[in-house]
Amino acid sequence: MKKKILFVITKSNWGGAQRYVYDLAVSLSPFYECTVALGGSGLLRTRLETAGVTVIAIPSLERDISIQKELVAFFFLVKFLRKESYDIVHLNSSKAGGLGALAARFAKIPRVIFTAHGWPFNEPRGLLSRGAIYIASSITALLSDAIITISHKDYAQGIQMPGMKRKIFYIPLGIDTPLTAYQSKEGARKFLLQTPAFAQFHNGQEKRLTMLGAHRIIGTVGELTKNKGIEYGIRAIALLNKKTQQKNHFYVLIGDGEEKGALESLAKSxxxxxQIFFIGFIPDAWKYLNALDCFLLPSLKEGLPYVILEATRVACPIVATSVGGIPDVLHTYPNGKLIPTKNPEEIARAILALNTIRNTDEILSEKNTLATMLTETKKVYEPIPTTS
Incomplete structure (x- = not known):
């Protein structure tokens, strides 16, 4: 009889944590009875249901803080966990982690796992706020039987928390995307030219492709939030104009978010x-990475972004900030440059210095394969008992 696992995550949109839950739930279904509990009805829910994974909606579970809604979500989880008798609960995202760990203890779940997709106390906040979030993260960790971190930095920070030394693990994300799944450079650029953001160019597709070819195409894939540091990428484009004395760089932004209006105003000012193209959200945007001459990720805070792994998979030149798990990947990547956060000057300098000729012989690190991630995660689910 298969053991039962419940994955819990706050948001059901499609991002890094959601892809992680999807990959685990779908890939581990042959070995475990997998269910996913989540808030909302976004793309994660749709894809899980299409893949045949059972999905449970958690009432009132949202990212924004609301004591009343969180109490509703907590008592729902406790009741549900007691009824279904899960063997393992695997928690993802900060709010789902805190509520879920406490609910799992009330329901006496045998094994509780929490994956830290980037510690939230690393976000740019005030000192008191970061201190409170650190305490909350420590409590979540204490209530869990095991903590999975996806970057060396998060592991190093987590192991300093009380009681963590024997139950914290570093398991980087992994992908198994075949090269045939990515669009060719021409195909990817044709796709971009069909989006509304490029509607200002009405001079025929071939001329538009030529126009793209005359510019260096810089691109970022991610939610338009402050944590992604997009404003520094836009400021870098303005600096590049001054340095080169011409407007020969385009910046393509694939993703939506609450900062879009502010970023549009910044570009105008x-x-x-x-030169800035707001493409909007595109499912599986990694397919179009070959359209770019350079992938830019100016984040202020990260765990380990999947898109960095996808960019290395197609040997895309990369400029990215040295946060979270990004250095773990780019440290051995020959055509990537690490830069400090909040520094448009360094972004511009790195873009100008980057070699945009791709080495297609590059291969993904063995530690960043989906197979390795699954194997190491299963070891955390069912650790081998130690003898005293």
Missing amino acids: LNVTD
Whole structure:
């Protein structure tokens, strides 16, 4: 009889943590009876249901803080966990981690796992706020039987928390995307030209492709939030105009988020509106990475972004900030440059210095394969008993 696992995550949109839950739930279904509990009805829910994974909606579970809604979600989880008798609960995201760990203890779940997709106390906040979040994260960790971190930095920080030394693990994300799944450079650029963001160019597709070819195409894939540091990428484009004395760089932003309006205003104030393209959310945006001459990730805080792994998979030149698990990947990547956060000058300098000729012989590190991630995660689910 298969053991029962419940994955819990706050948001059901499609991001890194959601892809992680999807990959685990779908890939481990032959070995475990997998269920996913989540808030909302976004793309994660749709894809899980299409893959045949049971999905449970948690009432009132949202990212924004609301004591009343969190109490509703907590008591729902306790009741549900007691009824279904899960062997393992695997928690993802900060709010789901805190509520889920406490609920799992009330329900006497045998094994509780929490994956830290980037510790939230690393976000740029005030000292008191970060201190409170650190305490909350420590409590979540104490209530869990095991903590999985996806970057060396998060592991190093987590192991300093009380009681963590024997139950914290470093398991980096993994992918198994075949090279045939990515669009060719021409195909990817044709796709971009069909989006509304490029509607200003009405001079025929071939001429538009030529126009793209005359510019260096910089791109970022991610939610338009402050944590992604997009404003520094836009400021870097303005600096590149001054350094090169011409507007020969386009910046393509694939993703949506609450900062879009502010970023559009910033682009206008810097006179780079005609160089910044807000494409919006695209499912599986990694398919179009070959359209880029450089992938830029100016994040202020990360865990380990999947898109960095996808970019290395197609040997895309990369400029990224030295946060979270990004250095773990780029440290051995020959055509990547690490830069400090909040520094448009360094972004511009790195883009100009980057070699945009791709080495297609590059291969993904063995530690960043889906097979390795699954194997190591199963070891955490069912550790071998130690003898005293």
